[in-house]
Each structure stands twice: as C-alpha cells, then as structure tokens.
Amino acid sequence: MRKIIFICFIFFLMSCGKKIEKTELRPRPVNEMGLIATYSSSFAKLHDVPIHAVELGEGFWKTRLDFNHNRAIPSLLQLLEEHGVVDNFRRLSGRQDTARRGYRFTDSDIYKWIEAAALSLQSYNSPELKAKLDGVIDDILAAQDKDGYLNTYFMDERAKNRLTNFRDDHELYCLGHLIQAAIAFYRGSNERKLLDGAVRYADFIIERFGPGKKQCFAGHPEIEMAMVELYRTTGEKKYLDFAGYLLNDVDVANLEQPVKSSDFDYAFSGRPFFSREELVGHAVRAMYACCGATDYYLETGHPAVWNTIKKLWRDMTFYKMYITGGVGSRYSGEAFGAKYELPNDRAYTETCAAIGNLMWNWRLLNATGEAKYADLMEKILYNGFLSGVSLHGDFYFYRNPLESFGDMVRQPWYDCTCCPPNVQRTLASLPGLFYSTNSEGLWIHQYNNNELNWKLEDGTSVFLAQTTKYPWEGTIEIEILPKNKTEFSLFLRIPEWTSAASILVNGEKTPSSAVPGSYYNIRREWKKGDKVVLDLQMPVRVVYANPRLKENAASFVIQRGPVVYCIESPDHPGISIFDIFCPIDTQNPATGFKPHFDQNFLGGIVSIEIEALVTTHSLEQVPLYDFEKYFLPTRTTTMKAIPYYAWANRGASDMAVWIPWLVE
Amino acid sequence: MRKIIFICFIFFLMSCGKKIEKTELRPRPVNEMGLIATYSSSFAKLHDVPIHAVELGEGFWKTRLDFNHNRAIPSLLQLLEEHGVVDNFRRLSGRQDTARRGYRFTDSDIYKWIEAAALSLQSYNSPELKAKLDGVIDDILAAQDKDGYLNTYFMDERAKNRLTNFRDDHELYCLGHLIQAAIAFYRGSNERKLLDGAVRYADFIIERFGPGKKQCFAGHPEIEMAMVELYRTTGEKKYLDFAGYLLNDVDVANLEQPVKSSDFDYAFSGRPFFSREELVGHAVRAMYACCGATDYYLETGHPAVWNTIKKLWRDMTFYKMYITGGVGSRYSGEAFGAKYELPNDRAYTETCAAIGNLMWNWRLLNATGEAKYADLMEKILYNGFLSGVSLHGDFYFYRNPLESFGDMVRQPWYDCTCCPPNVQRTLASLPGLFYSTNSEGLWIHQYNNNELNWKLEDGTSVFLAQTTKYPWEGTIEIEILPKNKTEFSLFLRIPEWTSAASILVNGEKTPSSAVPGSYYNIRREWKKGDKVVLDLQMPVRVVYANPRLKENAASFVIQRGPVVYCIESPDHPGISIFDIFCPIDTQNPATGFKPHFDQNFLGGIVSIEIEALVTTHSLEQVPLYDFEKYFLPTRTTTMKAIPYYAWANRGASDMAVWIPWLVE
Numbered sequence A, B: 001m002r003k004i005i006f007i008c009f010i011f012f013l014m015s016c017g018k019k020i021e022k023t024e025l026r027p028r029p030v031n032e033m034g035l036i037a038t039y040s041s042s043f044a045k046l047h048d049v050p051i052h053a054v055e056l057g058e059g060f061w062k063t064r065l066d067f068n069h070n071r072a073i074p075s076l077l078q079l080l081e082e083h084g085v086v087d088n089f090r091r092l093s094g095r096q097d098t099a100r101r102g103y104r105f106t107d108s109d110i111y112k113w114i115e116a117a118a119l120s121l122q123s124y125n126s127p128e129l130k131a132k133l134d135g136v137i138d139d140i141l142a143a144q145d146k147d148g149y150l151n152t153y154f155m156d157e158r159a160k161n162r163l164t165n166f167r168d169d170h171e172l173y174c175l176g177h178l179i180q181a182a183i184a185f186y187r188g189s190n191e192r193k194l195l196d197g198a199v200r201y202a203d204f205i206i207e208r209f210g211p212g213k214k215q216c217f218a219g220h221p222e223i224e225m226a227m228v229e230l231y232r233t234t235g236e237k238k239y240l241d242f243a244g245y246l247l248n249d250v251d252v253a254n255l256e257q258p259v260k261s262s263d264f265d266y267a268f269s270g271r272p273f274f275s276r277e278e279l280v281g282h283a284v285r286a287m288y289a290c291c292g293a294t295d296y297y298l299e300t301g302h303p304a305v306w307n308t309i310k311k312l313w314r315d316m317t318f319y320k321m322y323i324t325g326g327v328g329s330r331y332s333g334e335a336f337g338a339k340y341e342l343p344n345d346r347a348y349t350e351t352c353a354a355i356g357n358l359m360w361n362w363r364l365l366n367a368t369g370e371a372k373y374a375d376l377m378e379k380i381l382y383n384g385f386l387s388g389v390s391l392h393g394d395f396y397f398y399r400n401p402l403e404s405f406g407d408m409v410r411q412p413w414y415d416c417t418c419c420p421p422n423v424q425r426t427l428a429s430l431p432g433l434f435y436s437t438n439s440e441g442l443w444i445h446q447y448n449n450n451e452l453n454w455k456l457e458d459g460t461s462v463f464l465a466q467t468t469k470y471p472w473e474g475t476i477e478i479e480i481l482p483k484n485k486t487e488f489s490l491f492l493r494i495p496e497w498t499s500a501a502s503i504l505v506n507g508e509k510t511p512s513s514a515v516p517g518s519y520y521n522i523r524r525e526w527k528k529g530d531k532v533v534l535d536l537q538m539p540v541r542v543v544y545a546n547p548r549l550k551e552n553a554a555s556f557v558i559q560r561g562p563v564v565y566c567i568e569s570p571d572h573p574g575i576s577i578f579d580i581f582c583p584i585d586t587q588n589p590a591t592g593f594k595p596h597f598d599q600n601f602l603g604g605i606v607s608i609e610i611e612a613l614v615t616t617h618s619l620e621q622v623p624l625y626d627f628e629k630y631f632l633p634t635r636t637t638t639m640k641a642i643p644y645y646a647w648a649n650r651g652a653s654d655m656a657v658w659i660p661w662l663v664e
Helices: A002-020 A060-082 A087-093 A106-120 A127-143 A156-161 A171-189 A193-208 A223-234 A237-249 A261-266 A283-300 A303-320 A351-368 A371-388 A419-433 B002-020 B060-082 B087-093 B106-120 B127-142 B156-161 B171-189 B193-208 B223-234 B237-248 B261-266 B283-300 B303-320 B351-368 B371-388 B419-433
Strands: A054-056 A403-405 A435-438 A441-444 A450-455 A461-468 A475-482 A486-494 A501-505 A518-526 A530-536 A540-543 A555-560 A563-568 A580-584 A594-598 A605-615 A634-643 A654-656 A659-663 B054-056 B403-405 B435-438 B441-444 B450-455 B461-468 B475-482 B486-494 B501-505 B518-526 B530-536 B540-543 B555-560 B563-568 B580-584 B594-598 B605-615 B634-643 B654-656 B659-663
Touching (some): A054 A060, A127 A171, A223 A283, A237 A283, A303 A351, A371 A419, B054 B060, B106 B419, B223 B237, B223 B283, B371 B486
Parallel strands (some): A441 A486, B441 B486
Antiparallel strands (some): A450 A461, A486 A518, A563 A634, A563 A654, A605 A634, B403 B654, B435 B441, B461 B475, B475 B530, B540 B555, B555 B563, B555 B659, B594 B605
C-alpha cells in the first residue's frame, strides 16, 4: 500500500512538473498582439484579436468610445495635471518645483491614463493625443532613478522606506500599472521607450526580491498579471516566474515588516493562491489576483491554481455577485462579504471591482472557450461596469449600488481617482474583447456594429461585418468575406438570456438548434458575400433571486437582452418609487411590459412601462412591524423602467433595481 | 405684525423659562427611592416603586434572577478579579503590586458589577455578597486621589493625559457608572461611603469644567443620566445643571483637543441634543444619551429636548429597530444604520444597546404613562435583551443577530466585557420595573408572579399579588389588599400584542372593553380580598414587516404573547433551516401552528410546531439569479420554533427569526 502511494506521488510530481513546465514561447509581431497576448500561451484555448483589427460602427459602443476618446481622456489628463499627478514626476527631474501631492498610489492613476490613451489610439488617429502621451511619458522617464526605481512618493526623505511596507505602500501595484501602460503603448505605437523604463524597474525588483532573496508580497495585486504580460511581450521567463513567486511562493515569515495573517486576506496576496477557499477581503485586490492567477495558468497549466480559480468563480457567481456583475458588498474594507451578503443600498460594488471581474472573465474565456464567461462579461459591460460612467463619459461613480435614496451624484474626479482612468482604459479596450481565434476558426463573443479586418490562425485574411441594433434588438447580420474560399468554424455566442435563437446562413436555417449559454459552431467553406443572420429573441424578462438572497426574495428584476433595468425617481414624479408594487402574473410573468425605443431619451434607450400599483400613503409612515394591521390603499400608476446603467444622469435621484412584486 | 411676533417671542421665552426652571425638590427617604427616583420630578407622570417593595414569586423571571444572584454575579466578580480589574485599584493604594491591565474603561465594568450586586441585595439577603461588595468598594475608595480624581488608567505616566481626550478616554463614562453604582449601593444599604467618593469625583469635574470654565463633552454618554440621578439623590442642582451643560451647551470650539464633526455623531454628544434629527453613530452611546436627555426632561420639561426625544423615538421604532427591540445594525462603529438598514445576519445589536433602549423607555414611561413605552420594554426584555444571556445566566452574547450560520458561541467573558455586568444589573433591577404610582393610584406594567408591598401616593399601604403562568399563558390573577378601603385607580397594561383582553373584577366583567396598547383604568373603592382577573388572548401570531424592510418582505415572524420565536438547527436534524418554507394561509395566517409547553425543554418553554416544506436539494446549490429556471422539489417537514432568547444554548447552531413564507 505504501508503495502504491509512493508511486502515485512520483507520478503526481511528474505530471505537475510536466504541466507547469512552459513550452517554447512563439513571440508574435508586436502589432499583432491583442489586449492579452495569449497567442503562444500553452493553456489558452482562444487567442486575442488586436484592438486595431476591430472598427466599431455607429451604435451603442461607438458613441461611448467617441466620448471616451474625444472628451473623457483629454479632460482627465487636465484633472490629473491640476491635482499634481504629473508634476509629481516633473519635480524629480527638476522640471517643476512643487511639493509632491496626493495619495501614495497616484502614479498608478497616470499609468492607467496612459494605458487608456494608448489603447484608444489603436482605434482613433489623433496626433494631438499622441503628442500629449509622448510628453507625459517623457516626464515619467525623466524621473526614473538610475538604478531603475520609479515611484514619486518614495523620494527625498521617504526614499529610505522604499520597498519595505508591501501591505500599504502600493509600490508593486504602481509598477504593475506602469508595465501595463508600457505594453499598451508599445503594442499600439511599436515604440519601446516606456517599455524599456518599465523593464528596468521590473528588473530592479526581480534582482532584489524572490525565492532565496528578500521577500515581498503584492499587497495590492495587479503586478502578477502585469508580469505575465511582460513575459508574453518580451519572451523573458523570469517575469512569469516572478508572477508565480508572488502568487504561490512568498515566504511571508521572512518579510522585513511583519504582516498580520488577516492582512493577507484583505490583500488577497501573500498566502499561496492555490490555498484560497473563497473570495474575501478587498474586492479589487481579489479580482486582480484572480486575473494574475488565470494569466499564470494560461502559461503554465498549474493544476492547483486552476482548481482554485474554478472554486473562486463558483464562490462569486453562486454567493457573492450582484445581478449587475458588480462585486464587493461591504463598505468596511471595500470588501467581499459573507455568502448572500449582498445589500442593495449599501452595496459597495466599486467600479474598479466590476472592471477586475470583466478582466478576469476575459482571461477565463481565453482559457476555456466557454460561453458562461463571455455571458458574464456582457452582463458586466452593460450593467455593473457601465453604471460607473455618465452617458457623456466624463462623470463617474466609485460605488454602484442597486438602490439609492437620492444621495449619489456622479463626480468628474475623486481624490482616490482609481476608477475614472480604469473606466477609460476599459472602454478603449472594448474592440479587443469582441473576437477570438483558435485553430478551428473565428469566435464572436460580443455583438455590435463593427468590422473585423483580421486573419485566421492559418494566415487566411478574413473580413467580417456585424450590422445590428444590439442591445435594443436581437437581430445581428454578419457578412463574411474571406480572401479566398476557406473552410473554418464560425462560433457564435448564444447569450444565456435569450428565450430562443435562430440562425440563418445565406437565408437557410441551420439544422441544429442554438442553445442559450453556449457557442454555436457553423463549420463550412466560407466564401465572399456569405451572410449569417442571428436572431436572438429578446422579450422582457422577469428575473427572480434565489430565496437565500432574502433581501430580494419578494422582488424581481426587469431584464431585456443583456440589459438590467431599474426604476428612477425622475420618471415617477409625485410618488416615491419605493411605494411601487408590480403585480406579476405568475403563470406568464412577462405579461404587460411595454418596451419602447426612444432615440432622444437618455442617449437612446429602450424604456419599459407597465401598469403597477402605488400606495396612496407612503410606506415610510407605517411602522416597521405588524404590517398586517395596516390597511394600505393603493392606486394604479405607470411604472417606467430604464437601463440601470443610465441612472443618475438627471441629477440626484431615488433608484431601485429590485422591484417588489405582488401575486395577483 | 412685527409687534405681534415680538410679543410672541417674549411669551415664548417666558414659557420656556418657566418650564425649564426646576420647582423645589422634595427629597424622599433613601430606602423609598426606586431605580430612578422620579418622585419629585416635575415632569414625571409616574413614579418608581423601590425594588425591595416587589418580591418575585416562582416563575419566569425569578428563575433568572436566582441564577443571576447565585451564580452569575459571584462568578463575574471572580472573572473581573482574574483579569485584574479590581487589582487595577489595589495597585494605587499599594495593596497590590501588579501592572495595570485591560482597556482604559475597565473601571466601568466593576462599577456595573457593584450596581448589579447592590440592586440584587434589595431582593436577596446575602451577607456573603454584601461582604464582597464592601471589600471591593473599600479597594476602590482607597485608590481615589486626594483631589477626588479616580480612574485607574490615567495614573503614573498617563496622569498627565487626564481629562484631555474626551472622545476616546471614557473618563466621564466611568464616572457615570461610578455614580450609578454608588447610588444603587446607597439606596440599597443606606451607606453613603461610595456615594461620598462619587460626589467628590463629580465635584472635582464640575469645579473644572462647564460654562465659563474648561470645556468637555461626554464622549460616551452615560454621565448625563448619572448626574441627573445624583441630583435626585442629593438634591444638589449643580448636578442637574451639569447634565444640561453636557447635553446642550458644550462649546466644542474650545475643547482642548479638537474633535472632528463626525465624531460628535459617532459619540452622540458634543453637539446640542435638541439639534439632533435622527439616531446615528454608536448605538449604546445614542441610547444612553437619550436616557440622559429624558432624565433631564423629567426634571426641567425642556421643550426642545422633549421634541427631539419624540423625534428620535419615532426614528428608531419606524426605521431602525429590530423586531426583538435590538438596535445598532452596523459592525462598523457598532452603530445605527440608515433607514431600513436592518440586516438579520449582520445585525450588530449589542446587548448593551438593547439595555440602553430598555432604560430609555422606562424613563419615557415615567414621563408619559403611555403604554407603548411599556410594551416596547416588554418586547426588549423577553427578546433582544434576554438573548444576550444564557439560560443559566453566566454565558453571554455581545451581538444578538436575527440569523446565524453556526459561528456564534456564548462566552463567560469578553475582553471588552461591558455586556455581562450590564445584563446583571438589568436583571437585578427588574422588580423595580413592574409598577409605578401616581396621584390617581397604582400602575401595573409587567406581569409575572410577584407580591408588591408598597403604598399609594397618599400614603395608604397596599399589598398586591400577581399569580400567572406568563409569558406562556395570558391569564393574570391579581389580588389586592389595601390596608383600608380606599378609592384609587388600578391601571393595567393591555399589551399591544393581544388579540383580545377581558377583565373580571371580583368575577364581574368590566363594562368597557380593554384596548390593546393602552392602560385600562379600574377606578373603584378597593378593599381587602378584591380580585382582578386579566385574560389576555395569546394566539400564535404571524407578524409581517413593512415591505420597505426588503430583507423580510417575503418572510414572517412567529410571535406568541411578548415572545418572538426563531427556528434553530438542533431541532431540524439532517436539513438546513435555511431551506425551510412555511406555507401561510393568507386568510387565516395563524392556522396550523401548534404551541406546546414543555417544562423540561430549554428551561421550560412553549415551543411551536407546524407542517412546513423543505427543499430536497439545498438552495445553496442553486445559482443566485434566474431562480425561475430551477425546479426545486420539496417535501414536508415539521418546523419547530423556540423562543428567540433561548437559542444558542445547545452549542453553535444555525438560527433564523424571519421565516420565508409561501402563499398556498
């Protein structure tokens, strides 16, 4: 028996070793690299398409990317300048004579802005923005120490504290964002200058910290995914290894400054990633750690890391995520809560956490090709992410609650301004999230007017155009023009929310049925002018919560297509939206909802109306308990729902996503 | 017009002055003073009966007071000794040679214990406890500085920090508890020694702080009610004035150590009490401040303070109180939350906050004679307070959530041990909360076996005996033996929860009907042997929440009499209590519930059973949203509910007060 166990153990070690050992990296031309360059990743099932290969057409997302490029990115640079974030660099090279300003992690804000601008320049030709970008990069590089260190906070009298307090100081976090900014700029412009600076700082760290050297830990994860991406960009395995060290191998007992065990939960780093059992602590930290771990898995296939990733994804989607895709329930620590701790009004749901969730699922989609990850990305994009930015792109929310009592106003700037540039880089990255390729063919994840000008993995050029009124209508026409007649698979995501999907190829119905929540594979010889029409039934849906989510057990959410709806006070003058009840026909719950598209309302939306009831006296005037004692007369009213993302664009308001139902 | 306003203003000033000016105090013999000695309070409608005048008979509360006296009070003294709380005093007089131990506010713990022991000695004859009490008091007094200052934390090197940081240091809070302990000991024993010490320390403070002197603020309210009670005990108006200063007149701009505005919210002090609009901040602080303000109103009739008190009580009962009478929803700051922020599982609901709520309502009852305050006291006593202590009296909860997932275990000791001695003094005070007198006659607030041996306000001796199986049965027999035939009113509280109440006087039904939530006045000439039988219908009730309390909108609470019920995992082996649903007949919701008294179960309780449904697969295995997609087979099960206060007496368990209903 002992022998068998021993042999099994050897076998296990061998199989681990085999899986974790990286196969040879096949670098790709820099302008062919997508958002995450998984082309050579051994455990990637799908591979990114570069941003510049996708040109959005007029429609839902182009409007937003235009605002992002034309208004939001320039105005945020101005705000960053006004708050001294760039001057913090200039003072170090003597170009400015001001004191350092802002939190210790403000460097990351300008790095994220650089990433946003660099990604945006893959879609827009703008010499003016390029010039500004070059200027900022020049200011940053001029501030770098000779030895490679670069952080504007730990200079002068604080220089002695460099790289000592990893729990609080965000130095590796800032480095991570520097690396990501440098990579985005490099991939967009083919200019190495910022990348070289980032590499020098990364090497400075790797020379001093790691196995057998001084110990560090991420503190605020982000560095892990940056290191893996630096590996993908440079081919240098030391960056991948350093990510692996940070994820799994930190010897926390030998940190220079001791850290409490609970801080490793809050920071979602320090402790081996593969030992994690659930999502805890600061939500953005946890999401970024999951991104880095998935990147690491994509390269190494580390089985224990992968098991943990799957466990954590289930923990999130079964117990800890809002219906908007937002995560992080608690104010205290901006943190994940316990199972089913998902308060609507007190939801913290930081915009950055939704972005982290989006980034994680993009990596999971790369790893698996499973539609559930693309479905969740769509949910986040249209809801928990998009609620973080105003219709015109330059006012933001840090929190994204699902219920509000008139006290939330979008701001152009936050003193902790992590979310605004994060929103901007996410919008600018969007074209890179629409498609993937693999050896079988082309995958379409997201639907919106756009043209793809790219190639299959065998090198065959392919042009593809989507024409649609998505997300307001579910019909998508797809025109395909391969350079030559070629056989390949076209994978269409059939969203989990559709009640029925049908597919016509050149006018003929496909033989098998399309299953919601999966990819539909059309394999054929494609020729110029082939046309696919995907028709996704998009009725108004009444969505209920698991009764364990007690706060919503007597409520429902209106959803249509990928869009989650809310009700907001400006559409209900003279009454409190919290006094509205919606009678639901349990046999046919979607009855009575009237969707209506209005181009001139909130940037062009489908709003949804239904006859509902409102109490004639406000529920606020009735005691908390013994509700059965109080007679509450009601009258009918028209309830109007708007997309959740569009709320708070008409001043402070009351808002609710979950609406109380009455059984008729 | 201007003249009229001016005249009105003068008149207003005059009326204010008249109301606030205290009429002459008529001190009473010390052994006639009740828990709060409102006999001479100008704005008291009712007056306390001393604890020693009420002797509990065998029954619900006597069992608990016996445990409190015989087990809990002695064992807590031992724990306080083990943790150095008394040694902290002894070291100052050289009787011990140890370092100071514990938080800066531990002095208050032993003061509360003294209060508990002193109150208990009004009900129990125990030379042994009296000797221990004398010893502890002697140790405390030996530690007092010559100038009167007395706090074991601010000695030696910390002496220089005395009375500087009122936000954090709890010095006035500790003084408040010293005063209350001293008063309790004085009223029980007629010995002034501890009172003299407390007076010296109080005078030390009043000489240095106040209007025109150095400024201070309560920091942790408690001192306000202590100062008013010291006024009631000594007749010295300066103590009342100092309470008024702390409540309304602190010049916070001139505090020695500046305090942030938000801290005055957290501390519920500093800012004028009458300017408060809602309950915010630390719940115990807020409740104690309301106690002090109501005490101040009882003496002065201050109209703005009274308006604020009424506003805050409505804010609490309409928006911020659990069905158990517990308050304080938030972990962060142990604080009140926003309107309707009442999570069941994350409820903080500190035992001390429930006690503060009880004490506040006793003062409000004194001020008004309105049954709603006595009703709420009863709710707190049987639920949110009593859940804080084990069935045998010596294991405690600091938090009292309404839902729990197996992670809560009662403890004999907490490092911040504010709750255990607070529970003990509350139990010991209980006989003092049963009755009041006013010029019209005698008021009965609480029902349980007991004998009252006291006098009417005209001096007529009266003996009264209650015989009942309350709270398990609703019949109360009341025997009345006035010394002589006397006409007076007997006011019986008709609890708000009863479905119907009938009253027989010497076998004859009273002419008018008894209205739940009011006092029924039986005015007649009473003679020896008169007998009143109060019959309170006590069916099982199904209580719903205001739908604004969304977490409970699809649930109900089982209540019977004053007792709130819960379901607990030990009574439901093999299933999760969170998978149980209870079908409710909306026309006749209480149908199917079977109450059953068992003397040998959980100290003798009525448990309640009903046929319910349980899902055959746990809801935990079903995703959060799109619940409509999942088929959930159920099977019948017997759901057993026990009194909420009795939970967690069989080890760690799952528990829920709110139970999901299904409409049949």
